[in-house]
Amino acid sequence: MPTRRAGRVNEQMLFNLVDLAGTFAFAISGATAARRSNLDLFGILAIAFITACGGGIVRDLCIGAIPPAGLSDWRYLFTAVVAALLTIVAYPWVERLTYPVRLFDAMGLGLFAVYGAHKALLYGNNAEVAILLGVVTAVGGGMARDVLLARVSIVLEREIYASAALIGAALTVLGEYLDWPAVWATWLPIVVCFGLRFLSLHLHWNLPRFGRRDSH
Amino acid sequence: MPTRRAGRVNEQMLFNLVDLAGTFAFAISGATAARRSNLDLFGILAIAFITACGGGIVRDLCIGAIPPAGLSDWRYLFTAVVAALLTIVAYPWVERLTYPVRLFDAMGLGLFAVYGAHKALLYGNNAEVAILLGVVTAVGGGMARDVLLARVSIVLEREIYASAALIGAALTVLGEYLDWPAVWATWLPIVVCFGLRFLSLHLHWNLPRFGRRDSH
Amino acid sequence: MPTRRAGRVNEQMLFNLVDLAGTFAFAISGATAARRSNLDLFGILAIAFITACGGGIVRDLCIGAIPPAGLSDWRYLFTAVVAALLTIVAYPWVERLTYPVRLFDAMGLGLFAVYGAHKALLYGNNAEVAILLGVVTAVGGGMARDVLLARVSIVLEREIYASAALIGAALTVLGEYLDWPAVWATWLPIVVCFGLRFLSLHLHWNLPRFGRRDSH
Known part of the structure; x- marks a missing residue:
C-alpha cells in the first residue's frame, strides 16, 4: 500500500531512526511517571511501552497498517524495555533531574509528530489525516x-x-507537498516543534484559558 | 465494500446531514465540559473533537472503514471546531443555560445512534454489530x-x-430489515431515542440500581 | 486469512470453549466491580461486556479481524449478559464470597492469554505480536x-x-512453534497462568517495587 516515495532507502532509514529515538524518549518519560506512581516492575515496563508505542499503534490502526509496527517490530519493544530498565536503575538520578526528562519528552514530541504525519502520507492519506495522526502519534x-x-x-x-x-x-x-529535500522536510519540523515546546516550558508560555482565576 | 442501498443519493445526503448535526451537538457538549475543567484553548478544541468524533472513529475501525471519516472528512473537524469556538465565545450564556446543552446532547445521542447503526449495516454487518456500534457511536x-x-x-x-x-x-x-421508507427509518428512531432521553431528564426516570441507598 | 492449522475442527472447538469460559469469568468480575460502583442496570451490563470482550476487540482490531468477534458473534454478548444478570441476582452471595470472584478472574486470565496468542498466530502474526496480544486479550x-x-x-x-x-x-x-499436541498446547499454558496468579494471591507474591516504603 505505501505508494509515495517508496524506495528512497536513505530517507526511510532516517525516519526509522527518528521513530526509535522518539520511542526511547517517551519510554523514559512513561517509566518515570509509572515509577512515581509506585507501580511494580511489570507496571513500569507496561506504562513505558504504552507511552512510547500507544500513539503509533492507534495511528497504525487508523491507516490500516496491520499489525501495528509497535507490536510486530521487536525494535520498539526492545527500545522501550531498555529505556524503562535504565530509568529504574538510574532513578535517583533521574528524579533529581526533571530537566532531562522534560527534554526527552519534548524531543519525543517533535520526533513522533513528524514520523506520524510522514507515515500517514506514505499510506496515501490526505493532509488532514496526516496532521491529525501526527498529533495522535505524538500525544x-x-x-x-x-x-x-x-x-x-x-x-x-x-x-x-x-x-x-x-x-x-x-x-x-507542507514539506512533503512542496517536495522539500528530505533532510529539511524531516529536521525543520522536528526542531520547530521541539523548540516551541522547550521555549514554552522555559518562558511559561500558555494558550489562553477562559476559566475563573482561582481554578489553577 | 458498501453494498446495501448504495446509490440512493437522497437518503445518503439525509444521513450525512444527521451525522453533521450530531457532530455539532456533541462538540458543544464536549467543549462545555472541557471549559468547565478549565482546559486551555487547544484542550477545549481537542475534547470537543473527541466527544464529537471519538465514537464514530471507533465504529469505523470496527467495520474497517479506513481511514475513519472523522479524521479524513474535513467537515467533521470543521463542524467540531466551529461548535467549540461558539461555545467559548458564548460561554457565559451557555453556562447559565444548561438546558440547551442537555438538549443538544440528547439530539446528538439520537442522531449518532441512528447514523452509527446505519453505517454498520451499509458495510455489510449483521444486526448485532449494527446495534452495538450504534450505541458505541452515540456514547x-x-x-x-x-x-x-x-x-x-x-x-x-x-x-x-x-x-x-x-x-x-x-x-x-428493524427499519432497514423491514425496508421502511427512508424518512421513517431515519427519523422515527431519532425521535424515539431523543424523546426517551428528554423525558427521562425531565421526569427523572432511571434504570434500576442495586446498591445501598446512601451511595448516591 | 487464517492459514495455520485451519480445518482442525476439534481443536478450534476446544479454543472456542476456552474463549467463552473466559468471557463468562471476566463478565462476572466486571459486573461485580460495576455493581460495587453503584452503576445502574445498563451500566452493569456494559461494564460486564467491556471487561469480557474489550481485550479481544482490541486484539481483533490489531490483527485485522474485522468486525471483531466480540461484536459480531452473539455468543459473547449472550454469555456476558447471562453472567452479569447472574451476578446481579446472586450479588449478596457473590459479595460475601470474594474468593470465587478472584478464582473466576484468574481463570479468565489464563483462558484469554492462551486464546489471544492462539488467534494472533492463526492470523499469521509473528511470536512477538502473539505474546503481546495474548497479554492484551487477558488484561x-x-x-x-x-x-x-x-x-x-x-x-x-x-x-x-x-x-x-x-x-x-x-x-x-512456544507450544505452537514446537507443535505440541493440541490438548497440551492449550491446557498447559492455561494451568500455568492460572496457577501463578492463584499462588501469587494466596502467598502474596509480588513483583519488585522501587518506591518509598510508605506509599502503599
Whole structure:
C-alpha cells in the first residue's frame, strides 16, 4: 500500500531512526511517571511501552497498517524495555533531574509528530489525516499513560504541548507537498516543534484559558 | 465494500446531514465540559473533537472503514471546531443555560445512534454489530470525554442514556430489515431515542440500581 | 486469512470453549466491580461486556479481524449478559464470597492469554505480536473496566497478574512453534497462568517495587 516515495532507502532509514529515538524518549518519560506512581516492575515496563508505542499503534490502526509496527517490530519493544530498565536503575538520578526528562519528552514530541504525519502520507492519506495522526502519534501515548494512572491528562492542561505537535505535523505535510529535500522536510519540523515546546516550558508560555482565576 | 442501498443519493445526503448535526451537538457538549475543567484553548478544541468524533472513529475501525471519516472528512473537524469556538465565545450564556446543552446532547445521542447503526449495516454487518456500534457511536465520544477528564463516565451513571441509544439503534436496524421508507427509518428512531432521553431528564426516570441507598 | 492449522475442527472447538469460559469469568468480575460502583442496570451490563470482550476487540482490531468477534458473534454478548444478570441476582452471595470472584478472574486470565496468542498466530502474526496480544486479550478488558470506573488499574498494581498472562501467552506460542499436541498446547499454558496468579494471591507474591516504603 505505501505508494509515495517508496524506495528512497536513505530517507526511510532516517525516519526509522527518528521513530526509535522518539520511542526511547517517551519510554523514559512513561517509566518515570509509572515509577512515581509506585507501580511494580511489570507496571513500569507496561506504562513505558504504552507511552512510547500507544500513539503509533492507534495511528497504525487508523491507516490500516496491520499489525501495528509497535507490536510486530521487536525494535520498539526492545527500545522501550531498555529505556524503562535504565530509568529504574538510574532513578535517583533521574528524579533529581526533571530537566532531562522534560527534554526527552519534548524531543519525543517533535520526533513522533513528524514520523506520524510522514507515515500517514506514505499510506496515501490526505493532509488532514496526516496532521491529525501526527498529533495522535505524538500525544496519544502520553494521554494513555495519564488515563491509566487515573489523572487528568497533562497533555490537555500543560503549556503549549499538543499545539506544538500540531505545528510540527503541519510543517511535515507542507514539506512533503512542496517536495522539500528530505533532510529539511524531516529536521525543520522536528526542531520547530521541539523548540516551541522547550521555549514554552522555559518562558511559561500558555494558550489562553477562559476559566475563573482561582481554578489553577 | 458498501453494498446495501448504495446509490440512493437522497437518503445518503439525509444521513450525512444527521451525522453533521450530531457532530455539532456533541462538540458543544464536549467543549462545555472541557471549559468547565478549565482546559486551555487547544484542550477545549481537542475534547470537543473527541466527544464529537471519538465514537464514530471507533465504529469505523470496527467495520474497517479506513481511514475513519472523522479524521479524513474535513467537515467533521470543521463542524467540531466551529461548535467549540461558539461555545467559548458564548460561554457565559451557555453556562447559565444548561438546558440547551442537555438538549443538544440528547439530539446528538439520537442522531449518532441512528447514523452509527446505519453505517454498520451499509458495510455489510449483521444486526448485532449494527446495534452495538450504534450505541458505541452515540456514547463512545462522551465516554472518551469523561475518561480524559478523569471522572466516572456519566454515560454509565445517568438517567436513561445509553439505553435510549440502544433502542434508537435497534429501531434503525428493524427499519432497514423491514425496508421502511427512508424518512421513517431515519427519523422515527431519532425521535424515539431523543424523546426517551428528554423525558427521562425531565421526569427523572432511571434504570434500576442495586446498591445501598446512601451511595448516591 | 487464517492459514495455520485451519480445518482442525476439534481443536478450534476446544479454543472456542476456552474463549467463552473466559468471557463468562471476566463478565462476572466486571459486573461485580460495576455493581460495587453503584452503576445502574445498563451500566452493569456494559461494564460486564467491556471487561469480557474489550481485550479481544482490541486484539481483533490489531490483527485485522474485522468486525471483531466480540461484536459480531452473539455468543459473547449472550454469555456476558447471562453472567452479569447472574451476578446481579446472586450479588449478596457473590459479595460475601470474594474468593470465587478472584478464582473466576484468574481463570479468565489464563483462558484469554492462551486464546489471544492462539488467534494472533492463526492470523499469521509473528511470536512477538502473539505474546503481546495474548497479554492484551487477558488484561485489556480489566484495564478498560478500571479506566471507566476512574481508578488506577489494579492490573498494573496487583500481585503477579499481567506477568502471569505474559508467561501463559509465551508458553502458547512456544507450544505452537514446537507443535505440541493440541490438548497440551492449550491446557498447559492455561494451568500455568492460572496457577501463578492463584499462588501469587494466596502467598502474596509480588513483583519488585522501587518506591518509598510508605506509599502503599
